[in-house]
Amino acid sequence: MRIDVITIFPEYLAPLELSLIGKARKDGLIDVHLHNLRDYTHDRHRTVDDTPVGGGAGMVMKPEPWAEAFANVLASGKGESDDGSASPLVIFPNPAGEPFTQRAAEQRAEEPWLIFACGRYEGIDERVYEYLADQGVRVALSSLGDYVLNGGEVAVLAMTEAIVRLVPGVVGNPESIVEESHTSGLLEYPLYTKPARWTSPDGVQRDVPEVLLSGHHARIQKWRRERSLERTAERRPDLLEGRE
Numbered sequence: 001m002r003i004d005v006i007t008i009f010p011e012y013l014a015p016l017e018l019s020l021i022g023k024a025r026k027d028g029l030i031d032v033h034l035h036n037l038r039d040y041t042h043d044r045h046r047t048v049d050d051t052p053v054g055g056g057a058g059m060v061m062k063p064e065p066w067a068e069a070f071a072n073v074l075a076s077g078k079g080e081s082d083d084g085s086a087s088p089l090v091i092f093p094n095p096a097g098e099p100f101t102q103r104a105a106e107q108r109a110e111e112p113w114l115i116f117a118c119g120r121y122e123g124i125d126e127r128v129y130e131y132l133a134d135q136g137v138r139v140a141l142s143s144l145g146d147y148v149l150n151g152g153e154v155a156v157l158a159m160t161e162a163i164v165r166l167v168p169g170v171v172g173n174p175e176s177i178v179e180e181s182h183t184s185g186l187l188e189y190p191l192y193t194k195p196a197r198w199t200s201p202d203g204v205q206r207d208v209p210e211v212l213l214s215g216h217h218a219r220i221q222k223w224r225r226e227r228s229l230e231r232t233a234e235r236r237p238d239l240l241e242g243r244e
């Protein structure tokens, strides 16, 4: 998988060189390219924004640098992608976008080439989205939640982690990404490890649920399913709507 990120703050994406994603890059499972949007400006101040037409507070990102940046990234990616014909999915993190869910992460993990475009300020001139669509580029606006960040970079870090960990070979034990919150559509059951009895600092003796020590796998699986349904009903009843 190739990942390109267009941003005015490439340094924000430094964590993509660490840990799981860093190892996946070293192992050649993913290929990450960062692009500074300001490299596609031509004025002394490397201007990427201007005042909103029609008035209003804040600034809007100008369309010209974005068009140049996409032209460069699309050309360089086509030349370098494995079969040369891979068509990228361009993802704009955006609070007005579609919810980014585990299902979306699974779908994105199938893509050979993702381009993340990080907006800043009040957002990006709408004509950039229209232009890309007219060029036949697949575009998705994705929201991480109903809150507003100062830019898309943090969202790209989160989405990249959620997606890349699903790429075959990235996570050592594929079993570990099967039973997680949202994989089954439910919240994960409570987890315990040793010791079986923990005396917490307040002096309370806290035991692991007996069933988990029974070695009876059917009972353990039943208990875990019940706890998943219970906490999903309590914390995220919306996930249960429409389920059989």
Ligand SMILES: Nc1nc2cc(Br)ccc2s1
Binding pocket: 093, 094, 095, 118, 119, 120, 121, 122, 123, 143, 144, 145, 147, 148, 149, 150, 151, 152, 153, 155
């Ligand atoms: N929740 C989110 N907020 C923002 C703000 C900007 Br500015 C760009 C992208 C996103 S995604």
